[in-house]
Amino acid sequence: MPVDGRLVRGDATRRTILAHASAVASVEGLDGLSIGKLATELELSKSGVFALFGSKEELQLAAIRFAADVFAENVARPALAIPPGSTRLRVLCEAWLDYSERRIFPGGCFFFNTGAEFDARPGRVHDAIADNGRAFAEFIARTAQEAKDAGELRPDTDIARLAFELHALGRAANADSVMYDDPEPYRLARLCMLSRVDDAAVTTL
16 A cells, blocks of 8 residues: 655654654743744744644644653653563663653753643643653552562552652752753762662562
């Protein structure tokens, strides 16, 4: 069956726009996006960009979905390649910090930055960001629970507390590194996160 070249080109153009839009949003916020500005920066027609998204809000939502795919590819997938257990939990922590430190998005973690922008603003954009943030927090907790179920974390480990602490450390590393243009918070976060997992781990003689 022949491939419609127009569809292929349209999908490639859409991905190019969303890659640029998510990069811009990680620095300037989702409110910094506009169809006209993106069209100018990418040397595309404004009408063509509008035809792909229809409104600024739809563009924002599409950028969030694109960023979620990037996050999953760089953070969740490396962890899921490891069997359930404490090693998977450590890999998850490392992959998350690595994703932020490598500045896959120039502003650091896309969801941390856009979450701060929309945390008190109700609406579809807020809900999309919140849903992604909640899903990742639950993924951390689930990964820790799997390690506990596998007998690799102590039976008395408070999974909710451990997951919260790991999540907080990763977010703090991103915030401080971006604010002060300093990689040191990532080094400290790695030490603290892995130490926290090690403290909860079952010791073997």
